[in-house]
Amino acid sequence: MRTLIFLAGLLKGNRRRAAAGLALAVVSMLANIALMAVSGWFLTGMALAGAAGAAYNVFLPSSLIRGCAILRTGGRYLERLATHEATFRLIGALRARVFLALAPRLPFGLPGLHSGDLAARLGGDLDSLQRAYLQVLVPSAAALLVGAAVVAYGWSLAPAIAAVIAGGLLLGGVGLPALLALAGRRPGREAVAAASALRVWAVDMAEGREELAAFAATDRHGARMDGLQSRLEAAQRRATRQDALGVAGAQALGSLLLWAVLLVGAPQVVVGALAAPDLALLAFLGLASVEAVGPLASAFQAWGALAAASERVRPLLDGDASGPAAAEVPAAVDRRAAPHVRLEAVRLRYPGAAALALDGLTLDLPPGSRVALVGPSGSGKSTVVALLAGFLRPESGALELDGRPVRDGAAAAWLAVAPQTPHLLAGSVRRNLAVAAPDADEAAMVEACGKAGLGGWLAGLPDGLETMIGAGGRPMSGGEARRLAVARALLGDGPLLVLDEPGEGLDPATEQAMLGRLLTEETGRTILLITHRPTGLELMDHVAVLDRGRVLEQGDPRTLAGRDGPFRRFLERSFV
């Protein structure tokens, strides 16, 4: 039921087109059934008239037959157009909805979800859902409407025969499909689960190939993938076999229904209660009406895979409600001037985590200030950045901008972040830098690289800014990638500059020089430096020592260095 409500909800905004598709499906089905029934009636009537030597008006039935044939062909064509159009719109809207719901929750909002699994949900599962309307909703609704119309018409001619047809349709439309659906549930779920697991393992195989080779685990990993592939194929084979059984069952049912109608109707013809042409009409009506319920077998069968896919896609959309809301940014902000940012007693937990990552953290970032967050690994430094960027939402406490509590992510409008593990786009150095400043010229890019400590690296590249990096390009060390991210942040005009471990991979002297340059040249910007190294901290206005999500000590670095406290111990590399 939940699946049905979910699927019906997907048609929102597309209901008129979907209803038109259904109406056309009903019309073309009825035209096909009428074509068969009128033909049977016409041939029998003509044969009887011929045998009796009586005159017979062929014009009305033949034009009816021609009309039905045209209606059936035209209706089918238009139905295909309408239903496919509705399907493509549905899947387009669904993909956009899922993506928009996911975007703000990545990278932290989907705990335990492997990227391969996510890819499977965004690929195969969404593809399965696109069949919901075409393969399940339209055939089911059409079968109901057409079946009711056929039985009602049959009832007006011979109630007993109509009851036989109704029984046959129920058997073919409910009994047989329900049986197949029950049998198809397991293979359907198994196929979805195996396809998803296969993707997860394939992604691991591709991304972790070096580790797998180093531990001689490639063959084992490959064997596991072979096993999953066999499971997938076995589930698909079983599903196909059941599909074929469904089609064969529906055809056999049509023939049986024809005979059953003749058996029940013949005595009525003999006693004169029913005209022979009408019996022929009803027999063909029974045979042809099976067409309406035939697709239900595969519809019910597809239900297993569909229910599994909708269960897997629904949680992605749950983010609509639970993920961070769009940042609340005042309409007229000057994005060149940093606001006064303050974190007030923020308590925060990662989705699904038991422990608090920030535990009552208070931090002040006045405009133009240079603030450092220091502390051991896991103390919560990068979490502060994720909070400012709006990826995470505080459990309690507040993020304040210019003294006003705001919803999470509002500070992101002013941010320029050089993250700890930056993502490099596949493309040139220029393309990677242009992400932050599409209009920056070559001189500005070279200058930013120089400031970030990448001047020598860039000068040593024969193709300079056109050097290809990222996936398939030139490999960069972790430190180089991080400094490229610093150059990118410097090129952007966000006045709230956040540098997460920018000196990693540099020797202390080079790191000191780079930080010194940044801090003296980037005037006017607020700088939040995140580090677990002591280099350059004496250049900061303010440092906060973090441990387990709490500030142990904060203040002017020169004052704190002279005091026997956490900061002094941190400088002495004994941590707190």
Ligand SMILES: Nc1ncnc2c1ncn2[C@@H]1O[C@H](COP(=O)(O)OP(=O)(O)OP(=O)(O)O)[C@@H](O)[C@H]1O
């Ligand atoms: N995605 C996540 N899901 C759950 N817990 C997380 C996640 N990321 C970090 N944590 C936890 O939150 C706490 C703070 O992590 P954070 O990355 O902010 O530390 P850090 O001080 O930046 O560490 P490092 O110096 O190693 O980068 C740690 O206990 C960490 O295990």
